Amino acid sequence: xxxxxxxxxxxxxxxxxxxxxxxxxxxxxxxxxxxxxxxxxxxxxxxxxxxxxxxxxxxxxxxxxxxxxxxxxxxxxxxxxxxxxxxxxxxxxxxxxxxxxxxxxxxxxxxxxxxxxxxxxxxxxxxxxxxxxxxxxxxxxxxxxxxxxxxxxxxxxxxxxxxxxxxxxxxxxxxxxxxxxxxxxxxxxxxxxxxxxxxxxxxxxxxxxxxxxxxxxxxxxxxxxxxxxxxxxxxxxxxxxxxxxxxxxxxxxxxxxxxxxxxxxxxxxxxxxxxxxxxxxxxxxxxxxxxxxxxxxxxxxxxxxxxxxxxxxxxxxxxxxxxxxxxxxxxxxxxxx
Numbered sequence: 107x108x109x110x111x112x113x114x115x116x117x118x119x120x121x122x123x124x125x126x127x128x129x130x131x132x133x134x135x136x137x138x139x140x141x142x143x144x145x146x147x148x149x150x151x152x153x154x155x156x157x158x159x160x161x162x163x164x165x166x167x168x169x170x171x172x173x174x175x176x177x178x179x180x181x182x183x184x185x186x187x188x189x190x191x192x193x194x195x196x197x198x199x200x201x202x203x204x205x206x207x208x209x210x211x212x213x214x215x216x217x218x219x220x221x222x223x224x225x226x227x228x229x230x231x232x233x234x235x236x237x238x239x240x241x242x243x244x245x246x247x248x249x250x251x252x253x254x255x256x257x258x259x260x261x262x263x264x265x266x267x268x269x270x271x272x273x274x275x276x277x278x279x280x281x282x283x284x285x286x287x288x289x290x291x292x293x294x295x296x297x298x299x300x301x302x303x304x305x306x307x308x309x310x311x312x313x314x315x316x317x318x319x320x321x322x323x324x325x326x327x328x329x330x331x332x333x334x335x336x337x338x339x340x341x342x343x344x345x346x347x348x349x350x351x352x353x354x355x356x357x358x359x360x361x362x363x364x365x366x367x368x369x370x371x372x373x374x375x376x377x378x379x380x381x382x383x384x385x386x387x388x389x390x391x392x393x394x395x396x397x398x399x400x401x402x403x404x405x406x407x408x409x410x411x412x413x414x415x416x417x418x419x420x421x422x423x424x425x426x427x428x429x430x431x432x433x434x435x436x437x438x439x440x441x442x443x
Contacts, residue, residue: 125152142171149175156440161185166194169202179207179443185354186274187376188219200224208443212354213376231439234380235355236432239364239424251338257328258342261299263291263406265345265370268336268358270304271311273351276372277302279395280349281314285321286399287406298406300347303330303339340365344412345405347371351392355380355427363423368415370401382422385415 117124127148145167149157157180159168165182172180182203194202200223208229211217221227258264269275284300291298306329318324333339336358340346346362348371353359359380362369371377373389381389388405390398405412 127152142167146171146174149177156181159183165206166199166202169206172207173205180205181439181443182206182209182220182225184209184211184216184220186352187213187215187354187374188223188352208439210439214379215375216354218375231435233432233435233439234427235357235360236427236429237357237360237364237423239428254338254342257299257301260297262296263298263345264301264343265298265347265402266301266303266339266343267347267349268303268333268339268361269348269350269356271302271306271314273310275304276349276351276393277310277314278317279372279393279398280347281317281321281323281327282395283349283399283402284327285323286396287402288321288323288326290399290403291406298326300327301330301339301343302327303333303336305332336361337365340367343367345370345402347398347402348377349398350374350377353377353380360423360427363419363427366413366416366420368405368412369419370398370405372398382415382418384418388415 114124127145149168149171152175154175154177157168157172157175157177159165159180160183165184168180169182203220203223203225206225206229208231209217209220209225210231210233211220212233212235214232217227217230217232220230267277267280269277271277280300284298287298287300311329318327330339340362346359346367346369348356348359348362348369350356350372351374353374353376355376359369359371359377363381368388369381369385370388370390371381373391377389378386388401390401405415
């Protein structure tokens with residue numbers, strides 16, 4: 107099931123009314139103008155009270171048109187550290203920022219980026235992602251669970267990364283690191299497995315496969331497409347890895363935390379601000395695959411350290427990422443603006 111269909115099903119299950127409205131792509135400016143007019147008309151017919159767009163394109167276009175739709179406000183939702191702005195003309199992008207009522211960033215990195223782009227820092231609110239803390243597994247999809255359990259029996263050490271295969275995630279550095287890990291394990295007479303779960307984009311996948319084949323480590327990497335149950339993957343994993351150039355508050359990292367997993371990840375501001383302080387020393391510098399490999403190998407050799415880091419991440423998540431906390435912050439923001 108695709109992610110967008112999951113969202114629709116969730117909205118329906120809560121009894122909310124919804125309407126799908128297409129937003130303009132970032133094509134040439136003349137096509138944009140025509141589609142902006144169409145978007146404005148569609149939104150006006152929908153009679154929104156508040157617009158709360160999500161991700162880059164909806165943020166930009168809704169901010170540009172909301173005052174002509176009858177809405178009372180438009181809240182810009184920043185979900186990364188700004189790697190995608192290059193797809194817009196700079197003046198168009200800055201005008202959109204100037205029109206937004208306020209800004210919600212799910213990370214300090216995203217908030218800093220918005221401020222650098224001209225957003226009023228007094229109108230930027232940091233509201234991190236939340237995740238249900240009662241994440242007990244249900245009993246459905248037992249066949250899938252059994253398939254993963256078979257992997258657990260076959261390999262001596264399993265790590266996973268849950269992220270779509272596109273260029274803002276840095277799977278390439280991870281593959282280079284995993285080559286070093288595989289060589290180290292071969293010297294021990296053991297076999298590691300890296301599970302990569304997420305929507306597969308062919309261009310990135312093909313480049314990754316070329317690297318994997320060159321390294322000769324295809325038997326130690328398993329690709330899974332969009333996976334609806336991350337807790338299943340985490341349940342058989344000894345370690346969670348997240349190699350990325352740009353993040354907000356990563357839901358995948360939060361999933362790993364509430365499943366008591368140690369984490370090796372890229373040392374960028376948003377990830378530093380997400381994991382437990384005890385886990386922060388195991389974040390590697392961007393593109394430094396040797397350092398990342400070193401942390402993976404170190405943790406693979408120390409069961410008690412992995413458990414300690416996992417427990418620390420769980421406690422930190424329980425304290426900072428509850429759904430109730432985020433609901434309260436969103437309610438306060440709506441009242442404020």
